[in-house]
Amino acid sequence: MNNVPTYDPAALEAKWQTRWAERRTNEPDLDGAARPFYNLMMFPYPSAEGLHVGNMFAFTGADIYGRFKRLQGHDVFEPIGFDAFGIHSENYALSVGTNPALLIPQNVDNFRRQLKRFGGMFDWRHELSTTDPAYYKWTQWLFLQLFNAGLAYKKRAAVNWCPKDKTVLANEQVINGRCERCDTPVEQRFLDQWFFRITAFAERLLANLDHLDWSSSTATLQRNWIGRSEGAELTFESPAGAKITVFTTRPDTVFGATYLVLAPEHPLVDALTTEEQRAAVKAYQREAQGKDVVSRRVGEKTKTGVFTGSYARNPATGEAIPVWLADYVLMEYGTGAIMAVPAHDKRDFEFATQFDLPIRQVVKVEGESLPSVSEDGTLMASGAFDGLPCREGARKIVAWLAATRLATARVQYRLHDWCISRQRYWGPPIPIIYCDNCGPVGVPERDLPVELPFIEDFRPDDTGVSPLARHKEWYFVKCPQCGRQGRRETDVSDTFLDSSWYYLRYPSTEFADRPFDPARTKKWLPVTTYIGGNEHAVLHLLYSRFISMVLKDLGHIHFEEPFPKLRAHGLIVKDGAKMSKSRGNVVIPDAYIRQWGADTFRMYLMFLGPFQEGGDFRETGIIGIRRFIDKVWQLAHEARGDGPLAPAVERKLHQTIRKVTTDTESLDYNTAIAAMMEYVNELRESGVGSRESVKPLVVMLAPYAPHLAEELWERLGHETSVFGARWPAYDERLATTGDVEIAVQVNGKLRSRLTVPRGLAQDDVVARALADESVKRFVDGQPVKKVIYVQDRLVNLVI
């Protein structure tokens, strides 16, 4: 009995990791695979702290799924890589006074070590790093594809500028209007930037969401981000002839439009401003421009504005209404001008109240006071349209005004074009050469990659020009078209461009002469299952979809949706707060793995809570998983012979296989583990049994605790990897044999339980129920008026 060897996870896990590497266990035949299954997880950004438990939680959940599919007979390709360019890496390098080109490889080494140690089924042959010239050569190629297709363009645009750090900040580095590093309020600056025309794909990006098998939370985030609004453009003419076009979602309220508001930067402002108002308008424009992005957008709740001195004709009423300027109207959305309907819009109401402008009610809604924004009312004070419901009124008013070309139905999106320029160092240089003769010229493919030069002083300065401009030998270059002196683009591209196509590269990493091999791509893409966090719901996942659409349209790939099936995992928090370096609550898994082993820690993370919801990391409870593993270890060693199973064990086994199969498929790992624990408890209660009772358990455990499963599989007499085994099948009949317990209710209250053979007829169950002592007490001789019967579950006697 006590000759069971000690479970020594450190030694055992090292043994199997070595063996997997030697035997190339995790390297599917990418060309010959019969049932390709591309199991993708979001590649990490290699921070200095190392992989934290949040990353590991995500990777473990994805790895379990990949291993499960492998056991089900798929050829699973599970690659990993490093998203190593970007501002975070650069900032960290700045803070420790090193060049990221020297620092990042160390971080990557550390991550690679951690990823190997936790036992992911990674195919390391296909590792990639976005900072590798062999990779970003093709990121630059991708830029050129968009540039040549007219989908990349340059325009002057506002950027976030930190006056203290003297640097451009990405939107995600601006927290509540302040620089995430030094807390200085962020200013607006205007720089020439490269944009991708993602807005041209807005409708397609939105419509396709309906057909994607995605976590609904992710799809919803993306829908809201794209932000489709249906409405109309209406034209208001000034006596001087200027036509002011506004966008509105409520054309039904046009009779209540009592003034217009233009964004301060609106191109018609000069033409509309009268001499008396010119000084005031200029002052207001300056003030608006000087304001930082945030106080303009969210900070100030009191409205500001100025009258232009001009009037324009309301196309519905014919009235002349004043034209104002106010910074609550944004130039980037709609037409940069609105018709103000203070009775039916909160912001307009606030503005009208402040500046004493007329408020005219044109929609009647029961029980609502002004401003009433509901669309569930009827029109009033709207001429011929009085009495119509809002929606119908909107259609009819647009049709009426369209006859005189004063209205057009229009769909508007909140999505903006994607600004990919970064005036920073640590990214792939945008492959453009400016020539006085030819203008901006794309770097020819034969000259790619445009390598990022190593420069000592990569610190951004307050010129707003990228540090690369200081590297003169690199900066000046011959124009590839005319051969004259040209200058390189000195901006680098957004890190999200790197990650927008990495899934295309993985299967083709060994091809130096093409970004993705056509045959490999055809065989492996689109990605079978993508598992990742919702923090990337809008940026990475939207950009990747956009890039796929572009590549499809250009004939490079055969699909337009890269991730037909996507599952969002939950977030691991610590003491209720998101893990972050600034909070100092980042938990690194290394010490836990050292103490408990990777298998225990993997299972523990999965048992913490539902995978798709996440949870709070705490240490208590790891011991529970370890006890479970010890029990499995002991059972596997004590099992004797290959005889048949006891009926109770057999039934429990088939129930367990059924539960673990469906729960693993749906990523409900916590309950799958609980089911295996129940089975182990059953095995222990029934005494030493056949090895046939343990083998299926070992296979089911393999996705969760791969090293342990391999070891036990070997000790149970197998010479090949457990991952060459087949996932156990269950027999529905065997899972449902035996007796069932039926709840007996009287008037809906539980009064007794009966153990009866499965499938017993209603009459027999009722008869047995009525014979039950405690039921008798409550029925008390009264007639049963009604019987509710649920087969094998419940009987309810209504008296």
Added chain:
RNA sequence: GCCCGGGUGGCGAAAUUGGUAGACGCAAGGGACUUAAAAUCCCUUGGGGGCAACCCCAUGCAGGUUCGAGUCCUGCCCCGGGCACCA
């Protein structure tokens, strides 16, 4: 403000989608083994009442639908996340 999640024992959580609330695990208490401790094993463990078999109460709050509600409906209150002057 708007859009998603979510509120169940001391704690993490289950609950076949309207059918036995609390599976599984942690923690705690008691016991066995031990010179002792650790480990392991056994028992108890939502609250209240009763010697007991049992009974009453209980899934954020207040109502409702139903033979029956953690689950559905209405109105609130909290917590987490996203968007945020988007017309």
